[in-house]
């Protein structure tokens with residue numbers, strides 16, 4: 487019996503040979519065709535998540551909403567195209583992400599530009615590309631943006647990123663909305679209020695609203711409603727001065743299930759809490775209900791992606807640990823090494839075999855910290871077995887490196903029994919492309 491449905495893509499099932507099937511494609515055959523490590527994205531799951539967000543936030547009467555896909559979770563032209571077809575906007579954090587979006591035909595008027603240290607050059611590119619909004623993170627950026635906008639004879643629509651001082655109880659390295667964070671203008675220090683006043687005075691900036699992002703992955707609902715209230719309270723102080731919060735964004739951060747033991751609330755529950763808080767606060771502070779702008783990344787693309795690896799060497803240290811090494815690791819998924827992220831794993835070519843021993847799945851990179859899954863119960867693994875790690879779609883390929891000069895994996899999209907390569911495997915020649923001989 488295959489019981490990993492909550493963490494594998496929605497189309498995942500087993501076939502008669504007890505192989506893992508994704509988007510109608512036998513994962514063993516995918517590996518035969520494309521090799522490992524291989525990232526497989528299920529198109530139905532990806533599109534399904536886009537639709538779930540649009541539906542969940544579009545359901546409430548009297549509230550307009552907009553869903554932006556946070557490109558940092560993973561972008562390439564094929565993903566951008568799907569996100570565009572689903573009607574989402576794009577949250578980008580670099581001119582590189584702008585370039586890929588535009589090259590994929592993504593409409594610039596649906597792009598929001600984030601980041602805590604945008605360069606003048608990047609701001610110029612964003613303005614020249616006609617992006618929808620620039621989300622100002624700090625005073626330095628505000629000055630540069632004003633100058634660039636004036637030099638181009640435009641008034642740039644912008645939001646301000648506010649740090650509301652709310653702890654969403656996630657990993658310290660992925661917490662962003664607290665006082666001690668490099669991101670945003672803090673309410674507690676008075677910077678956020680000062681920034682609103684200043685932005686309202688600058689002729690090159692049209693302040694359209696406020697934004698916050700608390701961290702990720704957030705399994706709780708309450709931090710969102712606390713943050714909404716903090717930001718509305720702040721915005722209400724500027725009502726008399728003529729500030730209208732036309733847009734409000736509580737960011738992204740919605741959790742996904744990495745393990746069967748920790749499944750997050752459905753998107754509809756996050757939506758309910760956020761919409762209720764926005765409506766209640768609009769009433770409480772006597773403001774019009776702003777358009778709600780959501781920025782999910784992980785939750786759009788995380789569950790859609792499965793990483794496939796081939797088992798190689800094994801090292802058994804009696805009474806201590808059995809290491810089973812895979813042909814990928816921290817180069818294609820840095821999350822366990824960087825954030826202590828926990829995953830589950832299955833044997834894609836023997837999905838119904840009994841789990842009989844505890845092993846640690848290590849990568850092939852020259853770091854002791856290169857562990858993909860620690861102490862996981864698996865069937866006895868042999869060289870050549872294919873290990874599938876579900877929920878690998880977000881922040882794995884997008885953070886991939888060529889450490890140790892291991893080429894980065896191929897990436898395919900599967901749908902209705904067909905697969906197509908959306909990023910070919912890196913070659914040894916590719917690894918030297920930028921080098922000058």
Ligand SMILES: Cc1ncc(COP(=O)(O)O)c(C=O)c1O
Nearest residue numbers: 556699702738739781782783784
């Ligand atoms: C400003 C902003 N919005 C959205 C996101 C997306 O977060 P997630 O992928 O957890 O939904 C991030 C993640 O870092 C972010 O910094």
